[in-house]
Amino acid sequence: MNTNTSPLTQKLSAFVALAEAELAVLEQLHQRRRTFEAGRDLVHQGQSEQAAYILAAGWVVSYKLQPDGSRQIVDFQIPGDFLGLRSVLLHTSDHGIEPIVDIEAAEVLVSDLLQAFAETPRLATAILWAVSRDEAMVVEHLVGLGRRDADARMAHFLLELGVRLSLVGMGSKKGYACPLTQYHLADALGLSAIHVNRVLRKLREDELVTFRDGFVTFNNYEGLVKLADFDPAYLDQKRPILA
Amino acid sequence: MNTNTSPLTQKLSAFVALAEAELAVLEQLHQRRRTFEAGRDLVHQGQSEQAAYILAAGWVVSYKLQPDGSRQIVDFQIPGDFLGLRSVLLHTSDHGIEPIVDIEAAEVLVSDLLQAFAETPRLATAILWAVSRDEAMVVEHLVGLGRRDADARMAHFLLELGVRLSLVGMGSKKGYACPLTQYHLADALGLSAIHVNRVLRKLREDELVTFRDGFVTFNNYEGLVKLADFDPAYLDQKRPILA
DNA sequence: CGAGTCTTTGAAAACACTCAAGGTAGGTGG
DNA sequence: CCACCTACCTTGAGTGTTTTCAAAGACTCG
Known part of the structure; x- marks a missing residue:
């Protein structure tokens, strides 16, 4: 139907x-x-x-x-x-x-x-x-703010967004379209917009990920996962939920 | 009964x-x-x-x-x-x-x-x-980690705990018994234990709040509220919930 | 083309961290 | 009862990350 x-x-x-x-x-x-x-x-x-x-x-x-x-x-x-x-x-x-x-x-x-x-x-x-997954994401976000440095925080954020978008057909391990500005990233990650810019430059120069012109491109997915200690378990749960 | x-x-x-x-x-x-x-x-x-x-x-x-x-x-x-x-x-x-x-x-x-x-x-x-209140507290915690400096973070945390304890008869605006160590505070607030110690000293010296020997004592409640920008609205909701 | 938004860079300062060390209190075993 | 251990608290000195301030380049849209 x-x-x-x-x-x-x-x-x-x-x-x-x-x-x-x-x-x-x-x-x-x-x-x-x-x-x-x-x-x-x-x-x-x-x-x-x-x-x-x-x-x-x-x-x-x-x-x-x-x-x-x-x-x-x-x-x-x-x-x-x-x-x-x-x-x-x-x-x-x-x-x-x-x-x-x-x-x-x-x-x-x-x-x-x-x-x-x-x-x-x-x-x-x-x-x-x-709804519970949303809550888990907020918790993960909290952990990032409390215990990850700016680079890992950014890497983790971009990876999480990638997985979420993939689930609705809007992204892949290659990358995704992303309308966020560096100010958005700053306010989300608890950084200044200026530092966000520096972090993005570093990640780009290290050929890990490129954030530019409304697109996020993963240049080295595995490397980024390693930098961020990213474990998507809380996002793409495999086992059945409840009965 | x-x-x-x-x-x-x-x-x-x-x-x-x-x-x-x-x-x-x-x-x-x-x-x-x-x-x-x-x-x-x-x-x-x-x-x-x-x-x-x-x-x-x-x-x-x-x-x-x-x-x-x-x-x-x-x-x-x-x-x-x-x-x-x-x-x-x-x-x-x-x-x-x-x-x-x-x-x-x-x-x-x-x-x-x-x-x-x-x-x-x-x-x-x-x-x-x-349950929703718990979620709101996690969000507030997240805001603290992202956008408050160490002093305000500590002040906000101690105040929030005070309000929560008051609701179950275990605290007041005077203070409360608190079994947490400075390591607990550090891991909660995203700080190093050493820095927690310094922050506590400063708050004590400024005669705002004293954390010592398992007791939290508010020396200047209003001053602390001001430092933390603490608004307890999300904790002690006054209006009726749902129908 | 002018206004606004977003991005980029440099220099200096502030905040929080690490390393190192000592102090206190309570508990345990000899 | 004392020596020792452990857990927690406290302080100093030096370092590094992130911020703020200042300024300029790129792009879009009307």
Whole structure:
């Protein structure tokens, strides 16, 4: 029926064999399509929130503003990821959500989601897995900020993004298209934009990875993995989830 | 019936008015009491896990080991907190869990939890809130590592812990008992133990807070809040959660 | 072509780290 | 009861990574 699968479906299908009925429910969640403009916040920090979204196309950044004006990026969302799910559940938003490019997203009401769960428990399992994976990524990010130097941090970040994009058909071990600026990288990795530039230059000169003109190109994947101590286990879990 | 309320009950009661029946179900979850020895891991990194726990007494640390031998502490758990809930849901553990002192914890089977939810939906809401709060704390921790200097990081950490402990009756704006060593602080805050020592000395000399002999004493609470830019909104949410 | 955004580089300064060493307190065994 | 051990805390000196400040080059878009 649906030959044109959504990124979320692609991602979940990689880990849970979903039946036809489940796929149908999943696609139904993508009904209310909306588009949002780059740079205009979906959710402001402190605002109490109404709806969650499934990102269909484009890149989004979740960030937290500091009183001193600096910002820390908590995570980036790519197609197939949820937006603002926690904000909805908590009825409050402790962080901002901003599209990096023009995006397309499906609005999901909590009621729809709960109903989908009731109809197809396996789908609930799959989504629970996705949410838990998001949490694992935040933890990994935290470890990077606390215990990796700037080079390893950058390498790890670019590798993780590569794996995530591969799961939705937007990347490979060769590289991927990437609309992020060096300022984005700086705010995500807890570095200054200037230092990001130096680190990127070093990685490029060492022929490990090239970040340029909106493209990330892996020149030496294995070398980069070694530099970053990158273990993708938390991303592309092989064993079955729950029952 | 229950005059002797558990820390978890105390914590949840602060934010959701729970009926007698709900309180009873909550206390029932505390049946299978177990004790664990300080320093002996409950869960090893990489191990796939069986049970979750509700911590009743003592302190626990969740950490992630790096290939280079260093470790990053993701969070500390105090009475009333869940242990290993995500590990159970994901059927895998990406981090270790170690008691800092001898602890007492109630084993909770996933089936029990799900049944409790079915019986008392409001309880599910309350626990969902607790889990989401844990996530918010990890995010706040991440922001600290990325965008706060060592002094502010330490100040923020000690303040957050104070608020958390207050919710279970183990602390106040005066201070609290704290079994952590400077090595724990170092691994949590992404600093070297030596630097932690210097930072603590500075905070003590500035008469802001004193960390000594297992006690944290706030000498100037407001000053510390200002230094850390501490906003406890994410911890002691006032508005009602969900319906 | 002018404005804005993003990238690149240099120089100096600040922050946090490593190495090295000593001090304290509590526990253990002779 | 003392010597020793271990774990934790404290301090100094020197080093190195990352930052800030300053400035300029490249690109895109209207």
